[in-house]
Amino acid sequence: MPTSPEGIAELYAKIAENESNRLTNHPMERELTLRAIRQGLASSIDTATSTKRIADVGGGPGKLAFALADEGHHVDLVDLSPDLIYLAKTEQDERASVGNKSLLASITVGNALDMPMLPEGSYDAVLLLGPLYHLLDEAERKKAIENACYLAKPRSGLVFCAFISIEAHLRDIAMRDPARIVEKKDFYTRYLADGRYQKLNESLTAGVQSFHTHSGDIRSFYARYFTDTFDFIELRSTEGILGGGLDAKLVDASSEIVQAWADLLFEKYSTNEEHLGCADHLLAVFRRK
Numbered sequence: 660m661p662t663s664p665e666g667i668a669e670l671y672a673k674i675a676e677n678e679s680n681r682l683t684n685h686p687m688e689r690e691l692t693l694r695a696i697r698q699g700l701a702s703s704i705d706t707a708t709s710t711k712r713i714a715d716v717g718g719g720p721g722k723l724a725f726a727l728a729d730e731g732h733h734v735d736l737v738d739l740s741p742d743l744i745y746l747a748k749t750e751q752d753e754r755a756s757v758g759n760k761s762l763l764a765s766i767t768v769g770n771a772l773d774m775p776m777l778p779e780g781s782y783d784a785v786l787l788l789g790p791l792y793h794l795l796d797e798a799e800r801k802k803a804i805e806n807a808c809y810l811a812k813p814r815s816g817l818v819f820c821a822f823i824s825i826e827a828h829l830r831d832i833a834m835r836d837p838a839r840i841v842e843k844k845d846f847y848t849r850y851l852a853d854g855r856y857q858k859l860n861e862s863l864t865a866g867v868q869s870f871h872t873h874s875g876d877i878r879s880f881y882a883r884y885f886t887d888t889f890d891f892i893e894l895r896s897t898e899g900i901l902g903g904g905l906d907a908k909l910v911d912a913s914s915e916i917v918q919a920w921a922d923l924l925f926e927k928y929s930t931n932e933e934h935l936g937c938a939d940h941l942l943a944v945f946r947r948k
Contacts, residue, residue: 662795664739664770666868671719671740679720679746687906688940690921691897691929692821693726695942696784699817699892700732703783714782714810716771716803717789721747721763725754729761735777737769738789744768771803775810782810788821788942792869795855800870801884804945808888811947818889820943821897825854825871826936830903874935877943889945896938899924903939 671678682689700711713734715724720743724736738744747766754762769775771790785807794800807818832839840847850856854871872880874894881891898906901924909917928934935941 662793662799662868667793668740672742675742675746678743682722684910685906686909686917687898687901687921687924690917691899691925692723692788692942694921694925695895695944696727696819699944700784703815711783712781713784713786714777715786716775716807717787719743719789721750723788724763725750728763733764735765736763737767737775739770741768771806772799774806777810779809780812782816783812784817784819785810786819788819791820792823792871795857795868795870804885808947813947816947818945818947820945822877822941823869823871823939824936824941825851825873827902827939828856828871834903874932874941877941885945889947892944892946893930894941894943895929896935897940897942898938899928900934900937902937
């Protein structure tokens with residue numbers, strides 16, 4: 660069964676407020692993701708300007724998009740959920756009302772599987788930090804990345820692709836409901852085979868649908884489809900060794916402490932293969948050829 664865009668939009672309508680606060684409540688995901696984007700942009704062969712053009716496709720309420728706009732970048736935000744786009748527009752309006760010039764260039768409802776109404780070959784970076792782990796079929800994930808490639812600058816544009824790890828989900832159920840692995844044995848046998856986490860609601864439509872994977876499978880996915888399109892730059896985690904909410908005490912910590920932990924995790928614990936399974940999200944970085 661392919662992914663239901665309506666199901667995803669309905670899910671985020673229910674959890675819009677939580678999604679708006681998610682990166683505040685997970686500071687390591689926020690900080691390590693931003694560091695990866697900054698590092699990628701700093702390595703760009705296009706040094707004509709420090710202001711980069713970024714497409715955030717599936718960027719939700721725009722928390723990372725606004726953070727990048729605060730750093731002076733031109734950012735276009737696209738998301739499938741009208742509710743999350745409404746939150747982004749609300750923040751945009753609030754910023755404009757107090758004279759804050761760090762605004763997004765555009766905010767649009769759109770689907771990563773359809774070609775966003777954005778200019779071809781114009782972006783120094785394209786962010787796919789939400790769509791891929793909601794796309795159940797491999798063909799859909801391939802299509803979303805092909806669309807991102809369409810937007811990226813030839814020979815320099817970066818594409819950042821986030822995935823959720825299977826290990827993260829197994830860790831979470833071991834902490835919250837360990838009996839589930841026995842009580843739903845058939846479900847988890849299928850899940851471990853294909854990474855499709857799909858739960859049907861009372862109307863037998865997908866209430867929850869997501870795709871989880873392994874680091875090795877991400878590399879195999881790249882090798883099957885994209886060796887002629889992209890260079891594989893790196894694969895890193897966005898929580899280091901503090902996945903599963905282990906960064907909770909950092910939510911109320913000072914900026915100095917948060918940055919010190921982010922520096923440590925980014926430099927020491929976010930790219931080594933033995934640490935990738937400790938994270939919730941895996942971030943693959945490609946450069947268009």
